[in-house]
Amino acid sequence: MNALRRHRELERIWSAQPGWRGKLTTVNNNDIGLMFLFTAVTFFVIAGILAMLIRAQLASPRSAFMGPDIYNQVFTMHGTIMMFLFAIPLFEGLTIYLLPKMLGTRDLAFPRLSAFGFWCYLFGGSMLIFALVAGIAPDSGWFLYPPLSSTLGSPGINPDFWLLGITFVEISAISAAVEIVATVLLYRAPGMSLDKLPIFAWYMLIVAVMILTAFPPLILGSILLELERAFGMPFFQAESGGDSLLWQHLFWLFGHPEVYIIFLPAAGVVSTVLPVMARTTLLGYGWIVAAAAALGVLSFGLWVHHMYATGIPHMGLAFFSAASTLVALPTGIQIFAWIGTIWKGRPEMHLPMLWILAFFATFVMGGLTGVMVAMVPFDWQSHDTYFVVAHFHYVLVGGFVFPMLAGLYYWLPNFTGRKRYFKLGETAFWLIVLGFHGTFLLLHWAGLLGMRRRIDFIEVGSGWELINLLASIGGFVMAIGFALVLIDVAVNAAVAGRGRRNPWRAGTLDWAMPSPSPSFNLASLPVIRSRYPLHDDPDLPLRIARGEGYLGTPPADGRREILMVEIASGRPKHLVIFPTNSALPIVMALVTGSFFVGMLIKAYWLIPLSLLGVTGLGIWWAWSLGSQEDQSPQDVGNGLALPLASHASEPPGWWGSLFLLLANGVFFGSLLFGYAFLWTVAPNWPPPSYLEPGITGPALALGGAVLTLVGIRMADRALQRGAGSLPGLLLSFAGLAALAAAGVTVLTGTAHNAHAYDATLWVVAGYVLLHLALAGLMKAFLALRVTAGYVSAQRIGEARIVRLWSDYAVGVALIGLAAAWLPGVLT
């Protein structure tokens, strides 16, 4: 088979269906990645227009352009869209597109999940844009502090759009994170051990783990606030034992790591692009990985530095102030490693390099003002002024947007297959950089003069008029620059001449394919021996195209084949058959969306229908994989035969479940944190009475837990012996029922809207019951799969996935019920 024919065959197997239908049903990482990027840029344009409205309002004192009702929506939505609908989805899209290429594989771990995530993102984001257009958008600031955002301060529907829309969008962040972790760990080119990972993959692995641990507190906070708004459960109302500070803790437990979640992908781009531009290799690879990981860990210890002015005890402030400055250390290591890389090589001044230099200048200044606001005495004066606004724009625009523009121009040939011909990009560069500094350098000053953020007008004679006028002019210059970038990219994508492969002479595998990238990414999977395979062997792309790597023979039955490797060594371990194009993800996202819409318009009859729909589709989703008979190891080329992944005891789905449960566990942990926080800090505690557990509840719980744990293990043993698994499954099912009965006693013993204590118990019990129901459903599903012949002694993976979820359900049930009963026992 020659290279061209191989290319055509693989393209037929991996590409989307033609036309619009293809866009709706595609699960391919190239399509999904570009769809993410395109949508994120669209949201960026919308939020950019909102920014221009803000600058227009503040350009003159006492402006009559917008009243506070509109202005408050405008600045709230500017922040919300930039953070949730632009920054995170943009790097997710870039990663979804690039990661399989860099890792030398063909797609992400769970293709249908990427598609599902995209549709959730698009639909959830559209809900928010609808609210904006209809004039009923959230208006209490992007961090939505209650009571202002609760029924007291915002009786209308506005905050509901935020709480439900953003939670819907966060499904895409969590699914992308699971996807990225599983892909980096399991799907790589043979021989790519962890120490040979492209640096970008290391960064994204760390970012994905951070998403899994940082987003659950936000999702929890959004759910609690929505429950308060919809059903009067008083989590944030002081008079009923709630505390508005709980929201701030949950929000910033997410919000601070979020800053690094946004910065680290950009740092990954810099670490990838900079060495290529300097014609050398990255200095201190191991140190950079360690610094990025340290940043990830430290960022979780800092959330309180957004709350210095809330009356935190002094010792606490000292600790968080020290931690806030400590976080500058790994950032410093990275900055100096990058400068050292420039010293080591021969830097060339292409457009991506220009953007990296703009990043250096801007980000270092933003970092230094960051150290200033980490000083508690300074923060007490600058908090909530334009000094802080200017600081975080330096960090976010300088530390994220500029590196992403470097990345855009660096990978543009890979997206389009063309060589940039029109040079609008250079003009745009100067407009954006000068416009940016013209705007925000001045706004530091306005903040020091006492200008508060979020005021809808400035007074005549305040002394801020000229600063604001100049800042607005700078803002419009910057906006023109961004418009030029879009035009530059569109024109070059449409009409510039064909470019050659690997125009930058880079060493990583993202350039080992023709441009634009084919849907299957690599025609065969090469063996990797270093971090820069294309530097070792410049002919590698040709050998890949000739099918000299693994999986170079497209299968006649048209199945999508990919290799799963051992985590540390990268040794090929299993052959995985991927699902093909499907409408399931978009339908699933629509049905999921009906849940959120039902909550939003208070059409609660829709909720059970949506849940039923999601369950049905979930079963369909999971049913379509696997095989009904034991199969022998399959030929993957180069004389190697590997077992199918459906024959693994820990298949990819098991790993995906593990990472999802990590996020889930953090969610549950945040809930317990909230419970403990209310108990110890909130006013109006203790509640009038505690729930008395009695004897029946705990007995049911303990007995149920033992039955569930033992039953699922009996079923597993039986499957391994080839015997009937039904007795074990039934036993564990009975155990789940007993646990659920114990959980129901918590609900019947409390009233959901009486006191924050009761409301919290309802959420804990609800969470436990949900997971018991889920485990029950999975066991029923497993029983059907066994009957249909999908599970055997050799194909035991699905049973192991069910066991994992069942064990988790037992764990959270025991912990949750104990937490609910403990106060009643102690008093």
Added chain:
Amino acid sequence: MMWWVLLFGSAAIFLLVLVLLVVGFYRPSGPATPEAEARRERIWIWGLGLGFSMTILAALTAYGLVVGERLLPRPGPEVVTVRAEASQWVWRFSYADVPGRTTEGVLHIPARRPIDVEITSTDVIHSFWAPRLAGKLDAIPGHVNVLRIEADNPGDYAGVSAEFNGRGYAGHRFTVRAHDKAEWDAFLQGEAR
């Protein structure tokens, strides 16, 4: 004072980074041997990344803590206690020394005496900020935060709400009126405005 230390320190570090960057462009590329690589890691990572950053940050943190310590409220016989209660969009003040007396929009204090302001809220979160007297502290429903302020001279000091609180935010202001001894005694007698 703190501001100038921070500003000049930052400017110096920023210039150092820029100079290092620019020099990097005009230098010939170095050798690629393992020894050269190890030497580079010693200079860039150990020396600049770890050593330099750590020294600066440690000094700065210590400095910040010392300055912060000086701002802490300490109990004393001279301390006057007042209460500030924020609502959308008005500030109400009451006085421990004059029970029953409340003022709206104007906080009366004696000059040159330490004042503890007990800050709370009746509805949403606000923040008490009189920039020339002290930093800001939040007014949170259900909590009372205590802020120590002191006015060096009699006169009016501007104050604002510094946490976004809805549509009347921009105009949510108050005045701190510091009185000399005679005026303050008159206020305590219920005579001053």
